[in-house]
Amino acid sequence: MALIFCSRTDDPKEWRAEFAEVMPELDFRVWPDIGRPEEIEFALVWDPMANRLLDFPNLRLIASLGAGVDHLLAATTLPDGVPMTRFVDDNLTQGMREWVLLYSLYCLRRVPEYLARQREQDWHRLDVPFAYQRRVGMMGLGILGEASASALRHIGFPVIGWSRGKKDLPEIECFTGAGELDDFLALSDILVCLLPLTPETEGIIDSELLTKLPRGACLINGARGSLVVEADLIQALESGHLSHAVLDVTRKEPLPADDPLWQARNITITPHVASVTNAKSGARLIAKNIRRIQAGETPHHLVDPKAGY
Numbered sequence: 001m002a003l004i005f006c007s008r009t010d011d012p013k014e015w016r017a018e019f020a021e022v023m024p025e026l027d028f029r030v031w032p033d034i035g036r037p038e039e040i041e042f043a044l045v046w047d048p049m050a051n052r053l054l055d056f057p058n059l060r061l062i063a064s065l066g067a068g069v070d071h072l073l074a075a076t077t078l079p080d081g082v083p084m085t086r087f088v089d090d091n092l093t094q095g096m097r098e099w100v101l102l103y104s105l106y107c108l109r110r111v112p113e114y115l116a117r118q119r120e121q122d123w124h125r126l127d128v129p130f131a132y133q134r135r136v137g138m139m140g141l142g143i144l145g146e147a148s149a150s151a152l153r154h155i156g157f158p159v160i161g162w163s164r165g166k167k168d169l170p171e172i173e174c175f176t177g178a179g180e181l182d183d184f185l186a187l188s189d190i191l192v193c194l195l196p197l198t199p200e201t202e203g204i205i206d207s208e209l210l211t212k213l214p215r216g217a218c219l220i221n222g223a224r225g226s227l228v229v230e231a232d233l234i235q236a237l238e239s240g241h242l243s244h245a246v247l248d249v250t251r252k253e254p255l256p257a258d259d260p261l262w263q264a265r266n267i268t269i270t271p272h273v274a275s276v277t278n279a280k281s282g283a284r285l286i287a288k289n290i291r292r293i294q295a296g297e298t299p300h301h302l303v304d305p306k307a308g309y
């Protein structure tokens, strides 16, 4: 029973050690040392190998190392009928919840302005609102969006959310689909994006959408860079319509040295670290799905290829 591991960011040594503990019978192979391809039954992937999955004729599971599966669905050659799973893990959710709380408070408490003033040795107060005076709009109310929204609600922000299907969440006003997007945007002082990247959502955060936010709004994108039209975002920051943007993700990663985002005004960039896949808990949840497949059961957290997430 062999698994092929392929990731541009995750450390194979760490994952090998965790699988050795939790599933010692598993033959853990690391791309490109695949051995005999017909022995590979499970693939654990983040990005670069997606176009090579047809090389394994006996594949029974394609497990994404990320919650987002756009990297897999963008591949032109995916084997038919092999179940594909998202990465859904309490540690990943905790990481995102912390990142969203951190940067929502960072925007609320005007930290970027204080940091700029510190560089000028400027000791003055700014007016700062309470959380209950600024509404957060959460785009995407899935595993990560819902957990982050409820944490924001817990510290006093009024929170609204937007998703594809109708939701009913405690203390969070929920908006649904394209028909309710404008009403949702008009109320969002801090817009947090935790949508998956799909053909429907690509480029959704463009100048038209940004104009519908209240003047002075902030954008926090922890999802995927290609959801945002970056030139439109820079323009909205330049004009002052947006007061700040926090991006953990960008269209090109790593962000090239000459990308205008680096120099844009009022922007904070983190290098795709909002929440990082954890090998200890991750190996356990993948092993659980492998055992389900061996028992003839359906794995947890299946991707719906039609919906794109």
Ligand code: NDP
Pocket: 066, 067, 068, 069, 092, 096, 139, 140, 141, 142, 143, 144, 145, 146, 162, 163, 164, 165, 166, 177, 194, 195, 196, 197, 198, 200, 201, 222, 223, 224, 248, 249, 272, 273, 274, 275, 276, 309
């Ligand atoms: P989920 O699949 O659980 O949730 C996705 C949410 O987006 C759902 O509420 C879904 O609606 C909504 N949605 C999807 N398409 C649309 C649409 N066209 N219009 C409106 N709403 C839509 O995903 P997760 O919460 O687990 O993850 C979200 C994303 O976060 C991932 O896809 C990934 O890109 C990103 N991510 C980033 C990380 C980082 O470190 N920066 C780490 C982990 C994830 P519905 O509920 O109706 O299905």
Ligand code: OXD
Pocket: 065, 066, 067, 068, 069, 087, 275, 276, 277
């Ligand atoms: C993910 C990510 O999708 O790390 O999990 O971006």
